[in-house]
Amino acid sequence: MDRALLGHAEPPRHVWVEEIMGMPISVHLRSRGARPAPSAEAAVRACFDELHEIDRLFSPYRDDSEITRMQRGELTLDDADPRVREVADACHLAEQETRGLFTAHWRGVFDPTGYVKGWAVEQAARRHLAPLVQREPAVGINAGGDMQLFTAADTDWRWNVGITDPHSPETLLATLQVANGAVATSGTAERGEHIIDPRSGRPATSVASATVVADSLAHADVWATAAVVAGFDDRGWVADADTRTGLLVASDGRTARWLDGVPIEVTGVSRV
Template sequence: MIATGAAALTRSVRVEEIMGMPISIHVLTGGVPDAETEQSIAACFAELRDIDRVFSTYRADSDISRIARGELTLRDADPRVAEVEAACRAAAIETGGLFSATWNGTFDPTGFVKGWAVESAARRHLAPLLGTVDAVGINAGGDAQLFTAGGSAWVWNVGIADPRHPGRVIATLPVRTGAVATSGSAERGAHIIDPRTGSPARGVLSATVVDASLARADLWATTAVIAGFEDRTWIPRAGTRTGILIADDGRVTRWLDGTSVDVVPPGMLLG
């Protein structure tokens, strides 16, 4: 969730349904977005639709679906598929096998593509707008890549939903430029598979990670869910800025720069 930060700026929001979720682009400026800004927003959405065309597991004609059926090889697929496949292999090594893009013997980068796609499109089309706008950000189903111009006082205040109490916020994270990703079982149930067991990961209701990169924030949020609440050995090597883990029994853990870990008793509200 993206919340307001300062005053005296006008927020313009554009929303489209892509990848099966609402994706919103937020522009903060002193006036109405100009034609160049609108074109950049349209180009960002267009790139995300094109990425969905290539990577969607719900489209029979996508490159990923064709690869799964043996009709297409990685070599002959869209070049972005090879890029993502290489990134997923690197992620599997970096996470010590907690993350994997192999499912039922086939390549399925679903757990990586959203963060990578949103960050890539945002850096290509939205970040260059900072010469003319104060801030611009994109929110894809609750995961956000955010940018603020160096001379602006704007701060994005990102509210983290309490997974045990719909409609409540358990924490607010101030971000000028960076990314926030949340993963877990609170909204979609135990849908994240632990590649070590082949069974749904359990123990973490919600994992939120803040990093400079949405691809990495998303990767490590997923990894946190798979690792479980008790195993936090991955935090130092992740190199993320900060994060919050919420266990299914209500316990809460926070960290900062991979060093200071703070466990909060059940029922204590963070703010």
């Protein structure tokens, strides 16, 4: 996991974890009482159930998913579940906004895998978890290290999110305080060279870790991927990305940070 939820000792913390989309997804609730209310338990269950349903629709590893059937030519976009059209439209917009750094159509096949996780987690969290902060201090969801976080307006409690060094996972490079928003990380540190630059068809390797903070997890996830594809030395996209802040760690150990689209720091000594 790229980051840890490092919350304060109070209020009480409750955690639910379920394996979905091939990864552990956890919900973290900060409650006013010692035990979560039954309504909170029901909301968490509904959130997990929706994510399981999205996985059945979009998983490229299921023979019966709508994405797999589309790739085999057995299903058209017009006949697919309306959520598939929603994701296809969002991927098209993301490709335009990133100027091709992000795409769901590399090699001419519609594969929204790089978008669906962030979108699905955000949608399910907003629908089922966000209403909990009307009576509880805070709730958040963590999907393989990517987070959508909510905090009640009448509390000063904050989520403290630690960003680890991809070259030294036991070391924290930074700690962010987030009340409401999303944090997403992409890069080569944990999954190797799995992100392809669609402009060249080759793996994007110059960024070991790209962490992006934004209002929306879908948005943060897209721009974290785009940052890896752009490469460490090309940060021209930052000013137009509509993110809050972020941290890039290069494969040679250099780091770059920005705040509200403005670069604030580039540091580090080459490791090679």
